[in-house]
Structure formats: structure tokens, C-alpha cells
Amino acid sequence: PHTTTPHTTWTRHLTGTLTQQSPTTPTHDFHTWPPPHAEQLNLDTFYDTPHTTGLTYGPAFQGIRRAWQHDQDIYAEVTLPEQHPTDTYGIHPALLDAALQTSTLCPGQHTDTHQTKLPFAWNHITLHTTGATTLRVHATPHGTDTVSLSLADTTGTPVAHIGRMTLRPLTTQHLNTPHTPHHDSLYRTEWLPVADADAEDVPFAVLGTDVPDVNALGAGTPTVVIADLTESQATDGPGRALELAERALELVQEWSAVPAVEASTLVLRTDGAASGDPAAAVWGLVRSAQTENPGRFVLVDADDRVTPQQIAAAAVSGEPQLMIRDATTRVPRLARVTETAGQPDRSFDPEGTVLVTGGLGTLGRLVARHLAT
Incomplete structure (x- = not known):
């Protein structure tokens, strides 16, 4: 029912019993077909x-x-x-x-x-x-x-x-009979705190500081290598998004091509990507790389108050995406959106514009049609 909570009792739809099969005598002789007199x-x-x-x-x-x-x-x-x-x-x-x-x-x-x-x-x-x-x-x-x-x-x-x-x-x-809408089928992303790892035990290096670029890495590469993607020549908008995404793509491709770093993790650090900064383009791109190469890339969104040692500690937690703010490490989790009294209307402005990313794909077309109708 639409009032379902995590503690709601399950509804039984089917009960069955499986027994040992015993020989049965056919109830009809199918060899004469079609049946006479039928x-x-x-x-x-x-x-x-x-x-x-x-x-x-x-x-x-x-x-x-x-x-x-x-x-x-x-x-x-x-x-x-x-x-x-x-x-x-x-x-x-x-x-x-x-x-x-x-x-x-x-x-x-x-x-x-x-x-x-x-x-x-x-x-x-x-x-x-x-x-x-x-x-x-x-x-x-x-x-x-x-x-x-x-x-x-x-x-x-x-x-x-x-x-x-x-x-x-x-x-x-x-x-x-129209289906009753279930408000608990709507989800949103929430950033939940996780325990911090021991920051002193994780060896790390920073690209551009400890080593000039990925190709300079070789034997003895530390557990975590951090690439900083917080700065760009473009200050805002599509220019910044494109510049950072191109840099992220270059890093991911270079990292995948260097055999010596297979046991290490590349951390791509952004600042503000989790809250709407154009650096979010980096996250969209790297998520695809994470799917293709589990464990090799980690996304960390952190401001300039967070030290590289803290980032390295977060990177070995096993989480693919993290945000560090005010000394607290958080990870994204799906949570149900619950209806509350006085909640603002979530409907779209019929005269407004909605951007559907991946709109040429099957799901994108379905979303676009749903919004249009």
C-alpha cells in the first residue's frame, strides 16, 4: 500500500507446496486425434x-x-x-x-x-x-x-x-481502476557521514607536486595518487565544465595505459561538483570510467581546507564517490522522498525548459515523453 514503511508487514500473494512426483495415469488417450464424435x-x-x-x-x-x-x-x-x-x-x-x-x-x-x-x-x-x-x-x-x-x-x-x-x-x-501513486517510489540523493580512516597510514602522491604527470609514475607508486581538478582558466559555466572534463578524460586514459599503476588508485579531486559546480561534468565522466574499471578511480569533492592526507585516507575506504566538508567525510546514498505537510509543489513549470541528459537513449526518450505529456 502507499503507506508502506520499512516496518510494514509483507503481503502474501501466493502459497504453494512442492511434493514428490508420483506416477499418474493419463486421463485421456491422445493417440486418436482429433477425438471421434467431437x-x-x-x-x-x-x-x-x-x-x-x-x-x-x-x-x-x-x-x-x-x-x-x-x-x-x-x-x-x-x-x-x-x-x-x-x-x-x-x-x-x-x-x-x-x-x-x-x-x-x-x-x-x-x-x-x-x-x-x-x-x-x-x-x-x-x-x-x-x-x-x-x-x-x-x-x-x-x-x-x-x-x-x-x-x-x-x-x-x-x-x-x-x-x-x-x-x-x-x-x-x-x-x-487507476493505480494509486506511491510517494515512496520517489528517491533523492543524501550525503551521509562515514567514519574516517587513519590518515597517517595511507601513502600518497600529488600529481604536479610529487610527480609531474602520470607517465612519470613507475615502480613504487604509492597507494593513492591525487589529481587536483579544482582550478581552471575558465571561471564558470560551460567553459569550465569542458576544460575540467577534458583534463579528467586525459588523466583517466593515461592512468589506464600505464601498467605500473594497476595496484594504485587515482583520486580526481573537485571542489563544488556535488553542489552544482561545472566540475560536476568530471563526476559524470569518471563514473563511467569507474564502471569499466572498478576500484581504480575515486571521486572526492573537497574544499581547500582539506589536506591531501585526508583525501588519501578517504580514498581507501572502498567508496567510489566521497565529499569532505568541515572535517566530515560523506558518501551518497539513495533515500525515499516522503510527503510532509506544506511541502512545495514538485511539478515542472509547463512553460519552462527541462534538460534531459542522455536524451537520445531509450530511457532518455521515455523521460522526455513523460515530461512532455
């Missing part, structure tokens, strides 16, 4: 009918090819499209779903055009064999909401048996 049914509009409830079967789930009726029983052939492999499943979900759809053909099971019945409770399910792509199905109704089904392959060999399957109706009202 009358073939017209399926021309079968997959159009559920549309009245708003439930649509996609191409992979329109698997019923032919069906017959004899007394109250339904016999059907269902097929899985060729492009769907079966080696991962006992029975492919789309093939099984098509077999279950035959239950709606049973007399009394599909009387209301504004509802369709879906499986709710299962009992006594046995799987005999795997890998089938075409099934012969025998469905027997038990009252108006329960059926049993036997499944076999095209040679008549048993595939599965469902002793009892209870159905429940799905109505137009169920599908049209």
Missing part, C-alpha cells in the same frame, strides 16, 4: 472477444490453432511461435497460457463479454516431460469456475496434468 469449434473471433475487457493477447500468446467440443469437454491444439526457444522452461509460459485459454471455451465459462476469467488457484500439477512446442489439450469443466487439464505432445505422449485449476473473473472495472 465437433470442431469456430475460433475466428476468439482472440477478438477479450478486447471488450481491455485485455489483449499479444502475438506470442495467440496459440490456439484448432478446438473441438464433445459433451462438456474441450479438445484443442496449441502451438508456440518458432522464434521462442523452449530449452529454459518445463513448458514455455506462452504455450502454457494458450493451453489454459482453452478453459474459457468450456460451456458456462465465458458468458459475460465484459469479463474474462484468469487462473487463480492450482492443485495437483504434474510435469511429465519438457521441450514441447505443440500441445494437445483436454479440458474438463467442474462447475462454472474450475477445470482440469491434460496436456500431451503431437505423438500422444503426456506432457503435464493439472488436477484442478480455479478461475476468477477479471472485469473491465478491474483494468480501468
Whole structure:
């Protein structure tokens, strides 16, 4: 529910029992097919009918090819499209779903055009064999909401048996009920304090001070090497962002190309990147490098009051991104945004502009469409 908290009791949606499989006698002989005296049914509009409830079967789930009726029983052939492999499943979900759809053909099971019945409770399910792509199905109704089904392959060999399957109706009202928005699905980044490591025990060097550049590093490289990205010729805006990002890219590429520094960590130090400075471009770029090279690069945002020794100590904490302010080291963590009384409206100005980074990607397009509509 929308009132969920970390202490809310879980809701049980399904209970099942797995038992040792025992030999079962097939309830129908599938070798004679189609069954004698059975009358073939017209399926021309079968997959159009559920549309009245708003439930649509996609191409992979329109698997019923032919069906017959004899007394109250339904016999059907269902097929899985060729492009769907079966080696991962006992029975492919789309093939099984098509077999279950035959239950709606049973007399009394599909009387209301504004509802369709879906499986709710299962009992006594046995799987005999795997890998089938075409099934012969025998469905027997038990009252108006329960059926049993036997499944076999095209040679008549048993595939599965469902002793009892209870159905429940799905109505137009169920599908049209709007989803309640969950305020706890909105997250933001919070910077949480972490314990500082012993600053005296971490050997470090500063590029441009201890060594002129990455290429000068060799054997005996200290555990941490710090590259300062707090200064630029451009004072603000896109110029500063571009300059710092180009310098960060150069450092990351050089570091990756020097075998002697594989056991060391390169720290890229910024100032203000975590709070909106153009140096944030460095963080965006280096995060990608961190994904490709775990443990080799660390981002530290620190002002000029923080010593290199403090930065080196933070860099060996195992955290990929850190911020040091007022002698406190913090790390980014996701936290739920909770609704509070008097909270300002978070909606966008419909006449304003929103910048979507990565807008050409699939997720970027989805975000852009969501904002536009």
C-alpha cells in the first residue's frame, strides 16, 4: 500500500507446496486425434472477444490453432511461435497460457463479454516431460469456475496434468481502476557521514607536486595518487565544465595505459561538483570510467581546507564517490522522498525548459515523453 514503511508487514500473494512426483495415469488417450464424435469449434473471433475487457493477447500468446467440443469437454491444439526457444522452461509460459485459454471455451465459462476469467488457484500439477512446442489439450469443466487439464505432445505422449485449476473473473472495472501513486517510489540523493580512516597510514602522491604527470609514475607508486581538478582558466559555466572534463578524460586514459599503476588508485579531486559546480561534468565522466574499471578511480569533492592526507585516507575506504566538508567525510546514498505537510509543489513549470541528459537513449526518450505529456 502507499503507506508502506520499512516496518510494514509483507503481503502474501501466493502459497504453494512442492511434493514428490508420483506416477499418474493419463486421463485421456491422445493417440486418436482429433477425438471421434467431437465437433470442431469456430475460433475466428476468439482472440477478438477479450478486447471488450481491455485485455489483449499479444502475438506470442495467440496459440490456439484448432478446438473441438464433445459433451462438456474441450479438445484443442496449441502451438508456440518458432522464434521462442523452449530449452529454459518445463513448458514455455506462452504455450502454457494458450493451453489454459482453452478453459474459457468450456460451456458456462465465458458468458459475460465484459469479463474474462484468469487462473487463480492450482492443485495437483504434474510435469511429465519438457521441450514441447505443440500441445494437445483436454479440458474438463467442474462447475462454472474450475477445470482440469491434460496436456500431451503431437505423438500422444503426456506432457503435464493439472488436477484442478480455479478461475476468477477479471472485469473491465478491474483494468480501468487507476493505480494509486506511491510517494515512496520517489528517491533523492543524501550525503551521509562515514567514519574516517587513519590518515597517517595511507601513502600518497600529488600529481604536479610529487610527480609531474602520470607517465612519470613507475615502480613504487604509492597507494593513492591525487589529481587536483579544482582550478581552471575558465571561471564558470560551460567553459569550465569542458576544460575540467577534458583534463579528467586525459588523466583517466593515461592512468589506464600505464601498467605500473594497476595496484594504485587515482583520486580526481573537485571542489563544488556535488553542489552544482561545472566540475560536476568530471563526476559524470569518471563514473563511467569507474564502471569499466572498478576500484581504480575515486571521486572526492573537497574544499581547500582539506589536506591531501585526508583525501588519501578517504580514498581507501572502498567508496567510489566521497565529499569532505568541515572535517566530515560523506558518501551518497539513495533515500525515499516522503510527503510532509506544506511541502512545495514538485511539478515542472509547463512553460519552462527541462534538460534531459542522455536524451537520445531509450530511457532518455521515455523521460522526455513523460515530461512532455
